[in-house]
Amino acid sequence: xxxxxxxxxxxPPYGPFNNWHLPYEDLKYKIEHEPWSLYIPPYRCAPHIxxxxxxVDTCSYxxxxxxxxxxxxxxxFNSLYLEFESIRQIGYDPHDIKWIFLTHDHGDHYxxxxxxxxxxxxxxxxxxxxxxxYEQQRDSGTLRESPYGHHTFEVDAxxxxxxxxxxxxxxxxxxxxxxxSPASTVFxxxxxxxxxxxxYKIALHGGLGVYTEDMLKQKGYPVEWKQKFIDFATDAATWxxxxxxxxxxxxxxxxxxxxxxxxxxxxxxxxxxxxGNLMNSKKRDVILDRQGIDPKTGKTIVYERDGKx
Ligand SMILES: [Zn+2]
Ligand SMILES: [Zn+2]
Numbered sequence: 001x002x003x004x005x006x007x008x009x010x011x012p013p014y015g016p017f018n019n020w021h022l023p024y025e026d027l028k029y030k031i032e033h034e035p036w037s038l039y040i041p042p043y044r045c046a047p048h049i050x051x052x053x054x055x056v057d058t059c060s061y062x063x064x065x066x067x068x069x070x071x072x073x074x075x076x077f078n079s080l081y082l083e084f085e086s087i088r089q090i091g092y093d094p095h096d097i098k099w100i101f102l103t104h105d106h107g108d109h110y111x112x113x114x115x116x117x118x119x120x121x122x123x124x125x126x127x128x129x130x131x132x133x134y135e136q137q138r139d140s141g142t143l144r145e146s147p148y149g150h151h152t153f154e155v156d157a158x159x160x161x162x163x164x165x166x167x168x169x170x171x172x173x174x175x176x177x178x179x180x181s182p183a184s185t186v187f188x189x190x191x192x193x194x195x196x197x198x199x200y201k202i203a204l205h206g207g208l209g210v211y212t213e214d215m216l217k218q219k220g221y222p223v224e225w226k227q228k229f230i231d232f233a234t235d236a237a238t239w240x241x242x243x244x245x246x247x248x249x250x251x252x253x254x255x256x257x258x259x260x261x262x263x264x265x266x267x268x269x270x271x272x273x274x275x276g277n278l279m280n281s282k283k284r285d286v287i288l289d290r291q292g293i294d295p296k297t298g299k300t301i302v303y304e305r306d307g308k309x
């Protein structure tokens with residue numbers, strides 16, 4: 001990591017990346033016109049996992065399986081050159097990406113999936129229900145316009161929640177949570193540090209954005225999916241998780257775990273309290289939203305950022 005430096009892109013404009021966020025319109029402008037201003041350097045967040053998004057909002061995790069690379073999330077086409085540079089900077093070759101795991105069928109998670117697939121030949125994974133929604137929208141020309149990238153793609157495989165998937169050192173258990181998308185995928189797996197021998201339990205919930213009931217109806221989703229989310233979060237909050245990966249940085253102020261002086265130091269991400277707090281806080285948001293109340297301000301909710309999360 002000796003060649004790690006901010007200098008390649010200048011000092012990031014946002015200083016420490018804690019509590020980072022921008023209003024959606026500002027983010028959209030920057031994605032479209034100056035993706036370099038959204039750059040964040042790569043950092044390690046678990047023994048064999050790095051956030052390599054090169055993009056400060058949606059995360060993108062590179063997993064070294066020992067038998068090729070997995071990329072979880074492919075957020076932003078305009079930032080792809082920064083993502084590839086991030087991968088090279090930590091000593092990997094983007095050509096070695098063999099699998100692209102998407103948490104759900106929203107553009108801010110798959111904006112660069114097609115380009116990466118074309119570059120690497122990687123297989124794209126999605127849940128079956130999200131695949132059906134995506135293909136229906138793609139084939140009927142009704143996909144939402146997205147600043148994250150508009151290149152359509154074929155899904156190569158679907159997760160199976162009854163059958164763990166082993167790739168190299170990782171064995172993934174999948175669960176599906178309908179609400180934010182027809183079946184947002186939740187990943188659970190373990191990662192062992194080769195130097196210390198310590199094994200960490202890791203989890204990632206891909207679909208945590210809260211909708212109003214009107215938004216659910218607009219999407220054609222059953223209102224009962226709110227209860228499904230609440231039930232899922234109630235159960236998941238009891239899971240024993242050492243390292244919580246965020247699909248968006250603002251879910252857990254994820255970048256605050258990074259050590260930008262020594263980006264291979266992932267100790268800032270080891271915290272058993274994060275997962276339960278995240279599940280409980282999202283459950284609370286969803287419950288309160290039924291009353292149209294913003295849990296943060298106590299005021300009536302006005303959503304302007306549909307699709308952002
Ligand atoms: Zn989403
Ligand atoms: Zn999102």
